[in-house]
Amino acid sequence: MKENSTSFGGRKVTAGIIGNVLEWYDFAVYGYFATILSGLFFPEEDKVVALIATYGIFAAGFLMRPIGGMIFGVMGDKLGRKKALTASVILMALPTSMIGLLPTYESIGMWAALLLTVLRLLQGLSVGGELTGSISFIVENAPQDRRGFFGSWTIVGAVGGILLGSLVGMLLTLMMDAEALSNWGWRLPFLAGILIGIVGLILRRDMNEGEDFEKLKASGQISKSPLKEFFRDHTRTAIVTVFSIWCFAVSFYMLFVYLASYTHTFLGFKLEEALSINTFSMVILMGIILLMGHLSDKFGRKKVLIAGFIGFIIFSVPLFMIIDLAEYWHIQFAQIAFAFIVGTQQGVFPAALVERFPTRIRYTGLSVSYNFALAIFGGTTPMLATWLIHISDGDILMPCYYLMFSAIVSLIAVSKFEETYKKKLE
Numbered sequence: 001m002k003e004n005s006t007s008f009g010g011r012k013v014t015a016g017i018i019g020n021v022l023e024w025y026d027f028a029v030y031g032y033f034a035t036i037l038s039g040l041f042f043p044e045e046d047k048v049v050a051l052i053a054t055y056g057i058f059a060a061g062f063l064m065r066p067i068g069g070m071i072f073g074v075m076g077d078k079l080g081r082k083k084a085l086t087a088s089v090i091l092m093a094l095p096t097s098m099i100g101l102l103p104t105y106e107s108i109g110m111w112a113a114l115l116l117t118v119l120r121l122l123q124g125l126s127v128g129g130e131l132t133g134s135i136s137f138i139v140e141n142a143p144q145d146r147r148g149f150f151g152s153w154t155i156v157g158a159v160g161g162i163l164l165g166s167l168v169g170m171l172l173t174l175m176m177d178a179e180a181l182s183n184w185g186w187r188l189p190f191l192a193g194i195l196i197g198i199v200g201l202i203l204r205r206d207m208n209e210g211e212d213f214e215k216l217k218a219s220g221q222i223s224k225s226p227l228k229e230f231f232r233d234h235t236r237t238a239i240v241t242v243f244s245i246w247c248f249a250v251s252f253y254m255l256f257v258y259l260a261s262y263t264h265t266f267l268g269f270k271l272e273e274a275l276s277i278n279t280f281s282m283v284i285l286m287g288i289i290l291l292m293g294h295l296s297d298k299f300g301r302k303k304v305l306i307a308g309f310i311g312f313i314i315f316s317v318p319l320f321m322i323i324d325l326a327e328y329w330h331i332q333f334a335q336i337a338f339a340f341i342v343g344t345q346q347g348v349f350p351a352a353l354v355e356r357f358p359t360r361i362r363y364t365g366l367s368v369s370y371n372f373a374l375a376i377f378g379g380t381t382p383m384l385a386t387w388l389i390h391i392s393d394g395d396i397l398m399p400c401y402y403l404m405f406s407a408i409v410s411l412i413a414v415s416k417f418e419e420t421y422k423k424k425l426e
Contacts, residue, residue: 013150016137017160018157019130020157021158021164022200024165025165026096029190035261036182040186041104042105063121065124066128067125067128068124068371070368072084072087072130072133073129073366074227074363081137081210082208085129086201093197093198094122095193096123096196097194100189101191131158133367134157139154139350139355140211140213141210145297146297147354147421148293148301152290152292152346159285162282163282168189170272173275226360230364237365241373244413244414245374245377246377247407249374251312251345252378255342258386260274260277262385267326280332285339295347300419301348302417304347305345308341308343313404313407320397358425385398385399
């Protein structure tokens with residue numbers, strides 16, 4: 001029998017989401033310091049080209065996510081969610097700390113960029129297993145009528161980690177002058193990654209396996225080859241799932257990762273101002289995510305998701321035009337408005353995606369589908385948005401059109417979903 005919502009929330013949600021907080025702090029710090037890293041690891045003849053190259057390495061980390069999803073997905077489906085989630089935290093901590101120790105372009109030339117790329121690939125490998133593993137673990141064990149709400153906490157944890165990265169960036173830029181931040185200050189948030197492994201191990205040490213997985217194990221129904229079974233029996237489901245996540249991936253990385261760098265690089269705002277706008281908006285976003293997860297338990301996953309896609313199609317152009325006014329409070333207003341629309345995706349997809357795959361291959365199916373979508377559409381978004389503006393002589397609406405297109409594709413894909421919010425997990 002499933003635990004009630006009170007005992008479940010107290011005992012398992014914290015253990016499930018804390019890894020997301022820690023891991024996504026590590027992963028996001030790179031994105032928020034992209035403008036500084038571009039000058040340290042690449043020649044500065046053209047700041048836009050250097051920023052594109054820096055975001056290229058950001059995207060390279062995402063290319064490892066599907067591989068990480070396969071590795072950790074198989075581990076989670078065969079050995080258990082606990083072992084996979086513990087290993088992913090450790091794998092994130094080591095390369096993050098090492099980034100803080102890297103010599104720059106001035107010291108070793110392009111070798112600096114190469115080493116940075118290798119470490120980002122290792123980070124991507126880890127992230128490929130963490131979020132989807134925690135989503136599987138939490139939604140599988142949530143009360144049936146609260147899967148949307150409890151699933152939304154996994155994204156709150158991830159957003160909380162990214163928020164922490166933004167907050168650390170803002171505080172460092174406020175406490176240090178530009179020269180100190182460029183010389184050594186940027187290293188501090190990366191070096192803090194050594195704490196990630198220690199804290200992660202402590203928090204995950206006493207974590208229990210989920211009830212659904214234990215039942216499979218006790219009955220001898222654990223899949224011998226989750227990856228083979230996934231590709232053999234669930235390819236069509238995976239393809240539709242990938243396209244359904246397109247807007248989810250593009251919207252978040254465009255509006256809550258890329259936009260801070262755009263505000264600083266193209267609109268001329270100080271870095272601390274750009275990060276403060278982003279930080280406040282993400283606090284609002286966390287509450288909206290929980291609200292949308294709750295609403296999906298009441299009205300269904302599809303209705304809330306479709307409302308969000310329509311919101312992007314209708315409001316993206318007006319909100320981007322407000323951003324282009326280049327006024328602090330105008331940008332803040334636009335990003336908060338976008339947060340309401342983004343929240344419809346972030347709050348609902350955890351439960352919606354878990355409900356699309358059976359327990360015996362769920363970790364694998366969810367990890368492969370989600371990470372392929374994030375690698376193709378999410379990790380490339382900051383680089384693509386910068387490039388689109390570059391080739392269009394600074395037209396901010398170019399990324400906007402791409403966001404709208406992704407919403408149309410995802411709307412079509414989600415329309416093919418079966419409504420599952422009242423059904424028991426297989």
